[in-house]
Amino acid sequence: MATERQVSMAQFRAHLDAIEVGRGIDEVVVHHTWSPAASDYRGIHTVRAVRRYHVDVRGWSDNGYHVMIGPSGAIFLCRPIERSGAHVSGRNAHTIGVSFIANFDRDEPGRYAGLGVGHEVVAALLARFDLSTKAIRFHREFASKTCPGLKLGLAQFREAVANVATSGPAAQPKVVLLPGGEVIECNAAVEDGVTRVDLRRLAEALGCTVHDHLKDQGKVYLAR
Ligand SMILES: [Zn+2]
Incomplete structure (x- = not known):
């Protein structure tokens, strides 16, 4: 069953406030899709294709990730956060999986508007589950992969999320x-x-x- 839907940052925060998550969350694990790369992105169709691959080929119940982020900054809710994901071996029960639709082994994160949105998404998750930036983990810490890509560094990523958390969302017109x-x-x-x-x-x-x-x-x- 299709569960993915695109949400704005405000809707994402409201969703986090609204859900009751019975499983204990102590980490947010960051991924990239690798394939599709950013240039393959076709909006929600790409998110659905990832879900179909995870369900039809991998045999999982749904998209393995909880949140996916498009190159232009679109946010997609995928597998419900209330349920364990399928994105990191041995740690799914207590983590949330966030994946950039990109190949950050090759795609330049700095040219990817979604990166800043990803920082905001992760900051919102940390705030919701009362976690520090130490709870941000990269998939490659737990697997012999480069995920979320050689061009992303964990220390810089944590720092960027910390900056979002202290400065709040960008000043908005009223x-x-x-x-x-x-x-x-x-x-x-x-x-x-x-x-x-x-x-x-x-x-x-x-x-x-x-x-x-x-x-x-x-x-x-x-x-x-
Ligand atoms: Zn990964």
């Missing part, structure tokens, strides 16, 4: 400025490169009224 400088407080936010605002406040400031009586059909009208 207001929209109209031409002329009028300030509209409409809870503006940029998530995954998409700007979101409280439409009603913005529309009314622009002299429109919002009609949402057809919202059940997925439609909202603006009228002047």
